Amino acid sequence: MLDKRFGEIKIEQTDDMKIKxxxxxxxxxxxxxxLLGSGGFGSVFAGQRVSDGTQVAIKQITRDRVLQWARLPGEPNLVPMEIALLLRLGGDQSLARGHSRVVRMLDWFEAPGQGFIIVFERPLACQDLFDFITERGALDEPIARRFLKQVVEALQFCNAHNIVHRDVKDENILVDTSTGDIKIIDFGSGALLKDCSYTDFEGTRVYSPPEWILHKTYHALPLTVWSLGVLLFDMVCGDIPFETDEQIIRAKPAFTKRISKECQSLILWCLAYRPEDRPSLEDILSHPWMEGTDDIGDLQENPNITPSL
Structure with a gap:
């Protein structure tokens, strides 16, 4: 029987998709x-594919930083769950079709006794949403709407493939500053989607819901929707709504910027204290605020989105 940290995951494989x-x-x-960045997830470097010069991102993970393991069918060795999830989402040699808003894994390697190397696509003009907001301040609502819609659609794709990200936040969203398109990155805290509750969480605490803080348990979709509420507040107000456990448990964000009543309504719905009172992903997309325009005009002229890389 597999350790509780391990998971069996079915992937459609080609002959080339073997342990590297x-x-x-x-x-x-x-x-x-x-080096592009480092943290609990490992280290990420800029890189280049030798064959054609394609720009890539290279993530190095030591074995002791792997949070969950998975077993691919027909393979004797366990791999990080992150690799298994990315394969399921259409990375590497997988036959599954990917999604333009989910970062694509191009390759992966195992260094026996050391860890793993994962190679990702890397848009040339990109910046994570945390830095994007830090440099520009609170975003205009049409820009926030455009970003949120793309994030929700990407998460719907993940859920359709029975995957929950579990760490939706500004740092895990890449913005293509030439187009305003986004990609969700970092599935290191991800898991297979299930109907029952989860009792483990390796995501970011200030994005976690009250039920996790109080009871150390949660369901996947209410967790995701709560994090989307935090993310939307972050985008339109310029910072996250909660810094402490007590603030999360109160679930009463204090709006620090003047934003529309419709936007406040959607944020408060996502941040409902009771999980069952939160909307579904489909509800979010059909909310009146989401029906507003997300036409942000010429990106090169918009001061809130001008590339500064």
């Missing part, structure tokens, strides 16, 4: 560049 060779194979195929 070690660092030598990686070094033949890719060049590693400057």
């Amino acid at each position: 060779n070690g660092p030598e194979a990686f070094e033949r195929l890719y060049r590693c560049g400057d």
